[in-house]
Amino acid sequence: MAAVVILSATTVATWLPGRADPASAAATTVNRVVLDDGFSGERGDDPDPGVWVFDGGRRDLARLDGDGRLLLTAALRTARTIEAGYGHAEARIRGIRAEGAWRALGVLDADGRVPYGRIDVLGSDRVGWDDFHTYAIDWTPTTLTWSLDGRKVLRLTPAEKGRPLAFVLNLSSGGFGTNLMLVDSVKISVRMSAPDWKTYTTYRAGQLVAYRNVIYRVREPHTALPGWQPNLVPALFAKV
Template sequence: MKSARLLRPLLAAAVFVSGVTSTALVADRGAPARAADTVSRSALSDDFDGARGGAPDGAKWAGDPGRAQLTGDGQLALGTVLRTQKSFGQAYGRAEARIRMNRVGGAWRALGVLNQDGGLPAGKVEVLADDRVDSDDFHTYVIDWTPTSLVWSVDGRQVLRFTPAGSGRPLLVSLNTAAGGFNPATMLVDYVRVSVRVTVKATTWKARTLYRPGKYVRFEGDIYRVRELHTSLPGWQPTLVPALFRKV
C-alpha cells in the first residue's frame, strides 16, 4: 500500500497518454452538477519579476513606460500613473497591492479605480478612518467592491467607502503617484492582484472520467479547476495531482 501511494504523484506524468485512450473518448461523466457555487478566481496577478530597467508587462498595464521600470528585485519603481489594460465588470471583486510610498495623507489613492474610459468615476465618498501611513515600509492596500460600493483598506483597516453613481462597473484598477503627499515619484510596488467572484457549476470528482481544462469539480467539500485535459484514474484525486487540478 505504501509503495502504491508513493507512485501516485508519478502517474501524473502519464496523463496525456491516458487522455488519448478509448476511455478518454467518452463524454465527461462526473456526478451531476449541484447548485451553482460561487468561487474566487484570479483575474490579474503581477509580481513584477524581470530584469532591472525593464518595463512592466504591456499585456497587463497601460501608461507611460518611460516612468515605470522594474527594479530587478521583484518590484516596480513608479513615477507615473498606470492602469490595467483590461476592465473588470464582475459584481464582486478585490484588488490588492503591496506598496511603499512617500505620502503624508490620501494613502488610499495609491491603489485606485477608473471608469472604462480612464476617468474618475462619479459617486459619493465617505471617510471611515485616518489613512496616513509611514514611508519606511511597505503597506497593503485593498479595494473590495460589490454591486453597490467600493471599500478601501490599508493594512487591514477600512479607511474609505465609495458609492458610485449607477452600477460603477466595469472599472479599471490604477496605481497612482500623482495625488497628495510629497515627492510623489517615490513609489515601489511589490505586487498587484485582482480576484473576482464568479458562479460555476461543479461536478463531483469521479475516477475514469474525461476532464477538460476550465471545468470545475468538487472533492471533499472544495472546488477545483481542471488544468489539463486528462482521463482520471483511481488515485488521481485533485488533492494528489496538483498538476491537473488547481484549488479555487
C-alpha cells in the first residue's frame, strides 16, 4: 500500500559574505507523488490504515473488493494533511451524482473542517452509474479548482489561505443516488521548489536543496565545500 508523505516547500539558504545574492540563485521545481493507492488487497480487507481514516471509526463502512477497488458507504479521509502549497489530487470514482464535485473528492483543513470561502460554479458535474469518472483538485495557496474528466466544474477561493489539506472520499451527501461508491484509485502529487545546491553556502538542518533535478533535505548544518554534492554525502543530505 502507498503511504502518505508530508512535504514542505519552504526553503531558506544563508549565503556567505562575498558570494552571489541568493535571490539570483537558480532553483529546481519537481512534482512528487505523495499518495498513490490502487486498493490492491484481499476481498473484505480494510483500506490501508496508515493512509486512510474511517469515518467515525466505523470499520465496516469501507472494504476492498479484491479486484483493485474500494467499496465505500461513508466518508473516508487521508490519515494526514498535506502541507505543500501547490499540488494535484485525483480519484477515479463510480457513482450517481447530481451535483457537488467537492463532496465526491473533498478537502478538510488541519482542524477537520470544510474550508469556507467564495465558490464559483464553472460547469455541470452530473454523472451516472455507467462508468468511472475522474474527479480532480488542483490547488495553490489561494485557490482550489475541481475538475471532472478534465472539465473544470468548481473553484473555491478559501477565506484562509495556504492551509494544510486532508482529502476526503465522500458519498454521504450531495446527490449520490445509491448508498455505494466504488473507487478505483487515488493519486496525489505536490509541486516542490528548492534552490540549486551551491558550494560555499551555509545550510541549516531541515532545508531543501536541489541537485541534478533531485530534491534533498539537509540532515546536518554545514557549509558546502567542493565535492560535497548531495548525492555524494548521505550523512549530510537525504532524498525527499
